[in-house]
Amino acid sequence: MFNNVTIVGVGLIGGSFALALKEKGFAKSITGVFNRRETQEKAFQLGIVDEALPLEEAISKADLIYVAIPVDITIPTMQKIMGMITEKQIVVDAGSTKLALCKAVANYPMRKRFVATHPMWGTEYSGPEAATKDSFTGRACVICEKEKSDPSAVKIIEDIYKALGMHIVYMEAEAHDIHAAYVSHISHITSFALANTVLEKEREEDAIFELAGGGFESTVRLAKSSPAMWAPIFMQNRENVLDVLNEHISQLRKFKACLEKENIDYLYELMENANKIKRIIK
Structure with missing residues (x-):
């Protein structure tokens, strides 16, 4: 004690x-x-x-x-x-x-x-x-x-x-910051960005409230986090966050291309590959 x-x-x-x-x-x-x-x-x-x-x-x-x-x-x-x-x-x-x-x-x-x-x-x-x-x-x-x-x-x-x-x-401290960027920091950036996307495109707040389901709520939950806490984290771990953010943007572009080209086979492949996360997160 x-x-x-x-x-x-x-x-x-x-x-x-x-x-x-x-x-x-x-x-x-x-x-x-x-x-x-x-x-x-x-x-x-x-x-x-x-x-x-x-x-x-x-x-x-x-x-x-x-x-x-x-x-x-x-x-x-x-x-x-x-x-x-x-x-x-x-x-x-x-x-x-x-x-x-x-x-x-x-x-x-x-x-x-x-x-x-x-x-x-x-x-x-x-x-x-x-x-x-x-x-x-x-x-x-x-x-x-x-x-x-x-x-x-x-x-x-x-x-x-x-x-x-x-x-x-x-x-080691350097390894920690790399891994934290992938399992924590990118999740918060993605959530902030998605919340801004919805708020920009959906002007009717009542519609968001009425239609938002569990999936949306769980995805944007982190967007309620404190900017005073998270902005310094992003800046202090800037290089690692940029690395994972570039990869994330690349993945988003693949989904975008599937929809633009009506390529349902590749879309299905991307989602099946994402399902492998079940081995890590039960």
Whole structure:
């Protein structure tokens, strides 16, 4: 059990982590670091945090620091934190991109007390009101650059995530960002684009509401995600996102060509090939 855990960014991920720690008895008290008064008040109302402090004060009293803020803000915040911590503290982040952050903190003396993680879970909702205590159950958590962190720190973080019901995957930061572009980032771009397509072509919002079925809802669900979170992810992982986006556009062109040329055989072939995803996603 930690005497104090500081959560920097008490939103969907940070709030869920705090609730899960409380549920499992890992923390005697939880301190939140906020940049908005409304978020702070909501976190108190929901019982997610026990107190709120400015960053410097919160870091000075923490045994474990968990950083769950947009990835563009994460880098300067982490650099500040890395210059403040001691060998008795552990810092963990939950960002969706890893390479830029790992490079940014590589030369800090306390780099060994940092464990780079990405719990592979999220929803289209944001803020502390979206947090739940069992969010991580059954999900994967990626740990990057394990060899650059103290084994004792890694073991503690592994044990926490496992206690929350996650299984651990180890990757280099660069490999993580490539895979995340394919399994997460492209899904969000596609959803945003599809939502914009429908909103552009279908001016009657009532018609969308009346006719939208489960397939449409599940496909555009991610378009409700926070731009403040996802725009920095796309930009920070720009090269990998562009690579997968180019492939996606190529696939869309194949479907377009089938319809233009009335080539039902190739259309059928494209869809049959897509069905192979059943081997990966049950």
